[in-house]
Every structure is written in structure tokens, then in C-alpha cells.
Amino acid sequence: MDKLLIDNIRKHISISDDELDQLSPYFQSTSVDKKKFLLQQGDICRFEGFVLDGCFRIFSYDQKGNDNTLYFAAKDWWLMDNDSFLNQLPSELNMQALEDSTVLLIKRDDKMMLYEKMPIVEKLFRVMSQKALVAWQRRLIRNHCETAKERYTHFIQTYPDIASKIKDKQLASYLGIRHEFLSKIKKQ
Amino acid sequence: MDKLLIDNIRKHISISDDELDQLSPYFQSTSVDKKKFLLQQGDICRFEGFVLDGCFRIFSYDQKGNDNTLYFAAKDWWLMDNDSFLNQLPSELNMQALEDSTVLLIKRDDKMMLYEKMPIVEKLFRVMSQKALVAWQRRLIRNHCETAKERYTHFIQTYPDIASKIKDKQLASYLGIRHEFLSKIKKQ
């Protein structure tokens, strides 16, 4: 298994080399060309992924056709559509590569099997989900109490690596503002 | 164990009566008087709770002293501060009873022990966290693509039971708007 994924997993839980070896065969390395979609709205999500290299944008479309960026996933981030993966319903999300990328994919069936056979896998994703929950709660709060400019500054300071890979239009849709307004913010 | 909690758990996972019996002793029924705090900013969170009756508001204060409502927990909802509970750091949250309430509390030490001894407990909270994640993602998207009025309408239609128990001021802070503006929205 790739060192980057091992380190990522070990940020969350203690796990033996043996256990990692058991997991390893279920992660398949895959290339995704720039602009290609790993998942598209309407698909049923049958995988989860970990980004080894490159960058993805995860977004949905609202009624008016505006796209809304849920998050970006660069190197060392996970790609998941919890809703579609868990409930096997058509996804509302798109996962698009912003540059040529490499991901490790695990199939839903394999992951479900691992949940059954290896309690530590339950633990890993329980911990990851709880941490992610905290991050989403903080992001919502920031949306309520900070101005667009403050949110912009926070983003580029917190994720400079991602900021450098994305278009301002995409960043605006992540921040929840129009790109014209982001342009005006930047001018100041 | 209370029927309400059993039904809640069985919404998420399949679990035998025996297993539920094993969990049961760790949930302690507690009364919380109206206006009392189950958790206060600065406390280290050493419990998680399930609301049997009543209603709580979970909120934090920003720099300016404005309070920001993260969520409401009425009957059949869980009370958690994942950040403080997981990392044992001082909490940024307040959990205040909006009316006389009854909760089932599980202590952190007991829960951690159950995670170790009963893999199904890992599974329960893994599933619950993943579902919660989806809900938080949707809420954020709604904040981006809907107006305050639309969010208000969505809230009272989705949670009429909660809407009836809370003050407009508290609802405004959940929606991310000033209460004066909520008042203007309602006039229309």
C-alpha cells in the first residue's frame, strides 16, 4: 500500500503492518485525466477513493444550474459520496479531476466485506467521519459569522496548495459567492 | 433501555436484543431543567446523550459575542460534541435545555470501552456519523444556494416540532441571519 495512504490512516488510528497488508490488495491505483469525471450526478457511487496525486472538485448543481462546490480533494484527501455510497441511490455529486490525477480506489463490495471482517476498518471510518463532521460544522459556522473576504482569506491561508490549483470561479463557488464578487474582493 | 433509543439505534443498524441488553446499563437517565447547561464552553466533554424528552440548543459564541446555533436536539436526537469528546480538549459549544428535559447519557470511558468490546458499537456510530455528515453537507449547500426566506420555510416545514419549541431569535441564529430580519421575513 502506498506510504501516503498508510500515513493518512495512521493519523486516525493505530494499526499494525499486518492489518495494513490485509487491506492493501483492495486499493487499486487508477489514473484520471484532467477534466474527467470519477463520478457524475445520477451515477450510483460504488467506490471510495484516496488521492495520491492531482486534485478533484466535488460539486453539485442547484435548480438554477449554478454549480456549488462541496469540497476540493488534493493529494492526501479522501473522495467520498457518503449519501450515494451508503444508500445506493443516484448521486447528486460530480467528482471531476482538475488536473491529471492518481487515486487509490476501493470498491463498495470490498469495503462492506472489510467492515464485516475487520473491526478496525469500522473504527477507521468511524473516526474519520467524526473528524469530518467537526470540520463541516466549523465551515458552516464560518459561513454564518464571517464575511466573504474573511472566508476567502481563511481558505487561501489554510489550503495554499489547493488554492494554487483551482480557478477563482471554482473557489467562489466553494465560498458561496459569485466569481465577479471574488474578483472585487481580491482587488482590495 | 428506553424503547425510543432502541428504535433510534435500529434505524441505523441491525442489532440483537442481547446486544442491546449489553449496552443498556451504560445509558443513564438524567433530568435537565429548563435553561440549565449540559455542557458549557470550556468544559471537556465526557459524555454523549440521547434526548428522551424536551429540547436542547447547541451553540457557540463568535468573537463579537453573537451566538451561533449549530443545531437543536429535540426528542429522538443525539447530543454530541465530537470535537471535545474525541480529542478531550475544552469545548467551544454550549448545550442548553430550552425546556425541562430528560436525556440518556453515556460516559466517555464507557463508550470507549464499548467501542473496544463490541464492534457493533463502532458500526453504529460509524453509520450515524456518515449520515450526519451528509446532513451537514446538505445544510451548507442550502446556505449557499437558498435565500434566508427559503431556508426559513425549509426549516419550519422539515422540523415543525422543533420550530414550535424555539424562539425566533434562536431560529435566526440557526439560519445565520439577524432576528430583526427574520421578523421582516415572517411579515411577508
Next chain:
DNA sequence: TTAAAGAATTGAACAAGTTCAACTTTTTAT
């Protein structure tokens, strides 16, 4: 390498939401 498409910038008019202050209504504590 050039044409076409997409991304970024700018300004002017506009809409959504805030602030502040004064006032009324409801709730709470004694």
C-alpha cells in the same frame, strides 16, 4: 499559430441582509 472558448475584471444598478434605535408584546421571577 491561430481561432475559439473559458476565465477574470470592471462598473453601474440593484437586491438581500444588517445595524441601530425606538417601541410593543410576552415571559419570568418574586
Next chain:
DNA sequence: ATAAAAAGTTGAACTTGTTCAATTCTTTAA
């Protein structure tokens, strides 16, 4: 039952962010 405190309402002036349209700069594809 009453006084005090908290919650809700309203209006006027203001700020933040949007919309639309025109223009420029950058990237992409043939």
C-alpha cells in the same frame, strides 16, 4: 399581581453581495 427582563416588531440608513453587460486576459484545441 406586578415589575423587570427578554423577545419580537418596525423603519430608515447602511453594507454586503448580485446581476448584467462589456472588455481583456488566458487556455485549449485543431
